[in-house]
Structure formats: C-alpha cells, structure tokens
Amino acid sequence: MTAHANIQALDIAAIRSEFPILKREINGKPLVYLDNAASAQKPDAVIDAVANVYRHSYANVHRGLHTLANEATEAFEGGRDKIAAFLGAERSDQIVLTRGATEAINLVANSFGQSLKAGDEIILSQMEHHSNIIPWQLAAQRSGAVVKWCPVTPTGELDYDALMGLMSEKTRLVTIVHMSNVLGTTNDAARIVKMAHDNGAAVLLDGSQSAVHLPVNVSDLGCDFFVFTGHKLYGPSGAGALYAADDWLDRLPPWQGGGEMIADVFEDTSTWADVPHKFEAGTPAIADVIGLGAAIDWISQYDRIAVMEHERALLDRATRGVADMDGVRLIGTAQDKGAILSFAIEGAHAHDLAQLLDKYGVAVRAGHHCTQPLMRAFDVTSTVRASFAIYNTPDEVDVFIEALNKAKSFLI
Numbered sequence: 001m002t003a004h005a006n007i008q009a010l011d012i013a014a015i016r017s018e019f020p021i022l023k024r025e026i027n028g029k030p031l032v033y034l035d036n037a038a039s040a041q042k043p044d045a046v047i048d049a050v051a052n053v054y055r056h057s058y059a060n061v062h063r064g065l066h067t068l069a070n071e072a073t074e075a076f077e078g079g080r081d082k083i084a085a086f087l088g089a090e091r092s093d094q095i096v097l098t099r100g101a102t103e104a105i106n107l108v109a110n111s112f113g114q115s116l117k118a119g120d121e122i123i124l125s126q127m128e129h130h131s132n133i134i135p136w137q138l139a140a141q142r143s144g145a146v147v148k149w150c151p152v153t154p155t156g157e158l159d160y161d162a163l164m165g166l167m168s169e170k171t172r173l174v175t176i177v178h179m180s181n182v183l184g185t186t187n188d189a190a191r192i193v194k195m196a197h198d199n200g201a202a203v204l205l206d207g208s209q210s211a212v213h214l215p216v217n218v219s220d221l222g223c224d225f226f227v228f229t230g231h232k233l234y235g236p237s238g239a240g241a242l243y244a245a246d247d248w249l250d251r252l253p254p255w256q257g258g259g260e261m262i263a264d265v266f267e268d269t270s271t272w273a274d275v276p277h278k279f280e281a282g283t284p285a286i287a288d289v290i291g292l293g294a295a296i297d298w299i300s301q302y303d304r305i306a307v308m309e310h311e312r313a314l315l316d317r318a319t320r321g322v323a324d325m326d327g328v329r330l331i332g333t334a335q336d337k338g339a340i341l342s343f344a345i346e347g348a349h350a351h352d353l354a355q356l357l358d359k360y361g362v363a364v365r366a367g368h369h370c371t372q373p374l375m376r377a378f379d380v381t382s383t384v385r386a387s388f389a390i391y392n393t394p395d396e397v398d399v400f401i402e403a404l405n406k407a408k409s410f411l412i
C-alpha cells in the first residue's frame with residue numbers, strides 16, 4: 001500500500017469523536033487545540049482505562065497477595081510490556097517507569113552521573129529542553145564534569161561538524177533531543193550514535209516529541225538511553241519511561257531509595273531488587289501507567305507513517321499560511337521536521353498573540369518553551385508555537401491562520 005492510500009485510511013472525523021474535550025467551545029468558538037507539543041488530549045480509551053482501574057481493579061502493585069493487587073499488578077506490568085514493544089526494546093526489564101521524561105533524565109544524571117569524574121565531558125545541544133540541561137548542570141556541579149554545547153545552525157539543525165569537533169576521549173555522554181519541541185527538527189540519531197560510540201561515549205536521546213511523531217525503534221537507533229513522556233502521547237500525565245540498552249541498568253547504581261526497590265534491608269546495609277525495580281522506589285503512578293498502556297494500544301491501531309503524513313500536511317499548510325504574513329520569522333526550517341511550527345512576528349509579542357488567538361478558540365503556546373538557550377541562539381525571548389496531533393484538521397489550520405491574521409492586525 002502506498003503512503004497516500006494510508007492517508008485515506010485515517011478517518012480523522014472518527015478519531016476526533018473519540019476525544020470528548022474536542023467538543024468543547026472556548027469563548028463561544030469551537031476549540032482548535034494546537035498546543036499538542038506541551039500536552040496532547042486523551043481519547044475515551046485512555047480515560048476509560050484509568051477510570052476502570054479505580055472502579056474495578058485498584059490496589060497497590062507488586063506486594064499484595066489478594067485478587068485486586070494481582071489484577072492491578074498485571075495491568076501495571078502490562079503497561080511496561082506495551083511501552084517496551086512500542087519502543088522496540090528487546091525486553092520489558094529494559095524499561096524503567098518514571099513520572100515522565102524529566103524524571104527519566106534525572107535518573108540517568110544521578111545514577112550514571114555517579115561515575116562522572118572531574119574533567120569528564122557531557123555534550124548536549126543548544127536545542128535541548130531545560131529538562132535535558134539542568135540535570136546535567138547539577139551532575140557537573142557534583143562531579144566536576146564539564147558540560148559542552150553543540151550549536152544549532154540558522155535553519156535549526158544540529159551543527160554535526162561542531163558536534164564532531166567536541167568529541168574526545170573525555171566525552172562520557174552525548175545527550176540530545178531526538179525531535180526538538182520548538183524547532184520540530186528531527187536529529188540524525190544514527191549519526192550521533194556513531195560519532196559518540198566511536199569515541200567511547202554513551203548516548204541519551206530525549207524522545208519526548210519523537211515518540212509521538214515518528215515510528216521509533218530504540219534497538220535500531222542504537223542509543224544507550226531513550227526517554228519519553230506519556231502525556232504527549234495521548235496518555236495520562238505522570239507516567240513516562242526510561243529505556244536503557246544492554247546491561248546498563250544492571251551496571252548503574254540506584255538513585256532514589258525506598259520501598260519496592262530493595263531485596264533485603266538491614267540496619268547497616270541493604271540489597272537491591274532486580275532491574276528495573278531497583279530504579280522504582282515507592283508506589284508508582286499505577287493508574288497512569290495503565291492509562292499509558294491504553295494510549296499505546298490506541299495509537300498503535302493506526303499506521304504511524306500515515307499519521308506522520310497527515311501531520312506533515314497540516315504542518316505544511318500552517319507553514320505556508322504563516323510564512324505569507326508580513327514581518328514573520330519562522331524559527332526552525334529544517335528539512336526533516338515533525339509537526340511543530342514556531343515563529344515570531346515583528347511588533348507583536350508572542351504572549352499577546354496567544355491571548356488573542358484564545359478569543360477565537362485557538363490554543364497555541366507562547367513563551368520560551370523551556371528552551372532558553374535556544375531562544376538566545378535565535379536572538380528571541382519567546383515564540384508562538386502551533387503543534388499538531390493526529391486529531392487536527394486542515395480546517396483547523398485555516399481557522400488558526402485567519403485568527404492569527406486578525407490578532408496581528410489588532411496588535412500592529
């Protein structure tokens with residue numbers, strides 16, 4: 001089947017009808033939700049899965065011997081299995097369940113970070129989300145390691161020559177976003193992994209956006225660590241994961257201590273549970289992980305390439321509409337990019353534009369998008385960002401463009 005035939009197979013109206021919130025009106029106008037890169041809306045399948053756990057099968061996981069504890073544990077571990085399959089991991093015990101991408105990166109920064117020595121180098125890029133910056137700054141402060149920055153080009157691509165130049169025998173880890181939440185740029189993971197591995201360094205990919213917009217297979221990518229967050233993938237907030245390749249999890253020390261992560265506790269010492277539980281202290285986000293499993297089942301019924309093409313068509317339509325306006329500067333014009341459109345308009349503050357768009361029912365993001373170093377690299381303090389999901393339509397793009405034109409003429 002050709003990609004085009006697959007596009008025809010996506011019934012967007014039917015998909016939309018599964019998202020109750022999309023029926024809402026905002027300020028008397030139909031909601032046009034284009035803030036998906038911040039968080040996506042949830043289909044009935046996810047809402048029902050979460051409600052059903054609480055209604056029928058809720059108990060704490062792993063430690064009970066009663067029926068409900070067994071049911072909850074099975075559904076919860078089922079969530080882990082679904083995440084593993086979705087990401088293309090070889091085994092479910094390579095998946096640590098976390099509260100999101102942020103917690104997953106903090107886990108690596110604290111655990112892998114314990115092996116950092118003064119003078120070791122961590123390379124990250126100017127297009128990182130703050131959650132892939134701050135944990136490394138903290139790890140560097142603790143260890144004396146040094147954070148090195150790979151610049152981005154004017155089109156919003158990684159400067160791969162500069163990246164190559166930063167690599168040395170001091171490089172311990174290259175930690176880079178797989179798809180930028182501002183520029184939409186898809187970074188060349190294979191190229192990054194090859195460069196890093198040739199220099200004996202590990203690679204962490206922040207897949208918070210790529211896991212939503214691309215078919216991802218961590219085994220093919222060859223990265224050491226991959227993190228993502230469920231709420232951008234139509235799942236509940238509060239559940240995400242870390243994937244670690246090979247025997248990384250066996251080799252790394254735990255980071256948070258508490259219940260569930262131990263084998264035996266004595267007054268003077270303790271031993272750890274098997275992986276991945278060694279990294280999962282305390283009661284986890286039980287219902288949210290089960291909801292994330294439901295979200296993965298839901299998105300997996302669609303051809304990921306068809307979803308990509310649908311989102312790409314929305315991006316192209318929106319990009320044309322925005323680029324046609326006077327005084328517009330697009331931020332992020334890479335060839336290979338996901339359905340995320342950032343721009344600035346001369347003389348109109350991003351926050352004012354977003355507030356006016358809300359009057360027309362259009363939800364977009366305005367601000368620094370947790371990427372202040374990137375904003376500085378482009379010499380802006382904020383952008384407007386429209387980001388697209390499977391349930392968005394060309395008509396919604398047109399409403400957005402029309403509203404943006406009105407908002408702009410109001411401000412300038």
Ligand SMILES: *Cc1c(COP(=O)(O)O)cnc(C)c1O
Binds near residue numbers: 099102131179180
């Ligand atoms: C959203 C996002 C994060 C952080 O995700 P949380 O759910 O807040 O943990 C990290 N990196 C990127 C690229 C993101 O888009």
